[in-house]
Structure formats: structure tokens, C-alpha cells
Amino acid sequence: MSAAETYAEPTATTIYCPGCGQAMKVAPQHMQIAVNCPSCQKRIKPWRILAAERQAAPASPPQTPRTDGYSMRNRWVAGTLGVLLGPFGVHRFYMGFIGIGILQALITVLSLGILAPLVAVWAFIEGILCFCGVMRDVDGRLLNG
């Protein structure tokens, strides 16, 4: 593509014929209609070719959460919070699970403490799992420490 061509058709889109590979420029008003390849006369649908190219193009790097490395959160801190303050969901807040933390605290508070032992057992088990290093934080990373 020369500078002159670019200047002459600044808004044209370059596509490549799927039949013969010939490059051709397609004006915007012709993008939505079929055109004939000037080289091999194959009938081409520019928008189809562009869609295919877009799919073939490497996608932006996927936003996968990091699975290497450990959480910034410490398993000993999380476990201690779970064992000591479990009925209030503090260890869950610490690990980033705000919803579960609120749920545990609400069960304790709304039951006026009647269900606190239940939540305590629940949190105690989670605290032990934290100590064992098998609990993950909200980002899916194993607790460190």
C-alpha cells in the first residue's frame, strides 16, 4: 500500500480475496454488498471476510486471575480469626468473601446469639482448613504463610 493510495481512499478498507489472495480496497458504501474480485472474479462479501479476520486475530490477553503465587492473605491470620471471631464472619471478611462474612454475622446477630455456636462450629472448621492451607481467598489463591 503506497502513501498515495492511502491518501486517495482514506476511508477504504483493504480486504484480501479468499480465492486468490488479491488485496483490494473496498469503499465503506460497498462493505455491506457483495463485490467481485478484480483478479479472479470471485464474488466476495467484504463484511464476512472482515468478521473472519477479526476472529482469527489474536484476542486481547484473557483476564484470567493469577493462579501462580499465593494470596496476600495469611492462613494463620485467617485461621485465628475463624477460630476466635468466627460467629461474626471476620475471617471471611479477611479472605475477601464479604457476602459470606455478612451472612455469618447476621445469623449470629439476628438469632440474638442462639445460633452463634452453630456459626462458631462452621467458622472453626473453616479456621482449621485455613491452618491446613487448603482455603483459598476470594481471588482463588491459596492463603500464604
Ligand SMILES: [Zn+2]
Ligand atoms: Zn480473487
